[in-house]
Amino acid sequence: MRYFTILMLTLAACFGVQALALRTAGGRTAKSESNYFSSLGRIQAGTVGKADVMLLGSSITGRLPDRSQAFDGFANMGCDGGSAVDALRAMDQGILPVAPILVIEANTVHLAMQRKPSEVGAAMERPWFQAGMRVPAISAYARPSAFAYSKLLARKTGGFGDPTADDDLRITDRPKRLASPNPEPLAAYEQALVDELIPLLHRLQNRGCRTVFVLLPPGRQPGTPLPAWLTTLVTESNSEWWDLATGVDPSLIVLTDHVHMSAPSAARTVRTLKKGLRPSL
């Protein structure tokens, strides 16, 4: 009896400490040592409460600050090693809630063409993932290892700065509709993805979502045109397009490993997003 009493008290104390730590961290941890749990954690945290903008994409998106770093209204649901497509599919199936604005990272949508079974996509259908969306204590964003790893990472990468500071990417370009591309035959795997995503995005728009494809830094290779399948996808799905990479002053974008933005650059990007998406916010 004594054994079970002490065990239960310890368990309660551990959950208490975890709840406090979660509160101190702004509602979610930034990153886990595991790409898999980092992705699931961001997606689970993104479904808590109501967000105005959901950022969907890969680890490039994953580096962007959100409401847990006081960038109010934004929920970062980036999926390390994946793309926005897993989250879009889950939203379409009703597994995940939606936000008024869905920012879809254009850099990595092509990864969904690989047709490899996505571990994150499969996990979202599991009961434990859905339980974690409702009970923060057992969610992937409240893992004790993630608290430790986020703390170590924060010391290395530094903070995101003041969310309200007047420091953005200084671009005048805003989300816009693209002109329909010249009809061009697409490869079968491109066509398959386009055919899947166009009706999916229409269904989400019918549920009140504004869908914006955003090309985040580092963007495309200079001089590379937008692929025809992507232009087709954006135009035929009635989505908007916004290029945040081309023409940006290079001094404002610092990449830590040729792919991912440093914390100040990521903060500038979200401030730019906030300004550019304002009409609907």
Next chain:
Amino acid sequence: MLFNSWEFLVLLVATFALYYAPWSRGAHGKAWQVTLALVASVIFYGWEDPKLIGLLAVSCVGNSLATGRIILHKVSGNEAKVRKWMQLAVVMNLALLGVFKYLPFLAGLIPFLPPSWVEAAKDIPLPIGISFYTFHGISMIVDVARGEVTREGDALMSKGGRFAKGVRDIGFYLLFFPQLVAGPIVKAKEFWPQIAAKRLEDIPWHQVVRALITGYFLKVFVADNLSEQTAGLTLGPETLISSGPLNLVPLLYGYSLQIFADFAGYSLIAIGLAAMFGYRFPINFNFPYLSTSITEFWRRWHMSLSAWLRDYLYIPLGGNRKGPGRTYVNLFLVMFLGGLWHGAEWKFALWGSLHGLLLALERLAGRRQRTKSAESKPKAGLLTLLRTCCAWFFTFHAVTLLWLTFLMPDMTSIVAFFKGVLSGRMGFSGPPIFSLCFYGTAVILYHAWGWLKEHRELLANKLLRSPLEPILHGVMLFLIFTNPGAPRGFIYFQF
């Protein structure tokens, strides 16, 4: 079905509730419980692929019938028939293992076989846990034929006076789900006397909770989390060559800790589950990374397999009774075959051979040491401590290095690993080292506890009586719930 899956939890709860249902206390309590556990075991085994039940049934029914016959002939003193049935049953077991595990490997070695035959052999599926249940069957048959369990067997067969009931109980011993797929390989003389009606109030709850919490902690928290990082070692030779020692070496240590946590965790879960149903299983791991020699390692690691290899291979081969030279050959041979038991691939043969070689070398060095120490007594103190530390260091690193053969898909990858380690590239990424420290610490602390139990028994007992144990179990339970790794199968299931 995995011990760390939701389906298993449902099966366990349902089986447990029915197993101790009020009617289990009646005259047919034992029959009810044994039959129910048998049915649950079949569901457990066939959940992912029901086709596998057929093979399991052949093995179980064949072994049970043969055992029943051997017991009857043993009791009546007909040794000729005992030998005949034993040979028949051992051949059946080896044939099953040969066809399903080794035929694809052997077919690849025979040069004149038509390619279509080789391909057909390679298409033969490897049934999960086949090595375990065939070894289980062989040990039972041999023990019964040797007369080591005649009394227990006779009691089993003559209870109620029905042959069929005895066969059912033997089938239960072979199939009981906690040990069906990956052991521990429990001997008939340990298990058979325990087959009886069980009562809820007899469950040793403290032992159950201790084994289950520690087992699930090692598996779900340590092994599953480490496995996401150590998967980096299986990305192919090109990736390994382009990596550096600061990335590769932590991953190798990580795998060493992972494979221990995975298998020791499984064994503890099996022990805890068996205790829930009223059965005692022997321990399978006794803090193996405390070993200061390879010989000691094999007395602490997968103890039920080591005992099996000793009793049914090493001793029948002559053991150490036929002179030093033959002893070394026997050690090497047993470990070579033990390696092949893990898998029909050259890398497992290499792993077993190297362990066999190290065992033989240790035996040789031990003989010389004994000759010297007969002349002069070893000095106690700092030198002995230093020697023990060096021996531990060598043993741990030899064992860890040899795990590479388990992890790597082929020999090219093993070579690529060493090329990467010797490349001199100094870049490193954080997650593997973080994981090694965060999750590996648990294995180190677990072994520190083992050291305390062996060397500071009084202090260990004092700690066991203090609130430290429930506090630690509380923290472990918390980490199981909040910090599990991505659900993965057990490493030893593939064997």
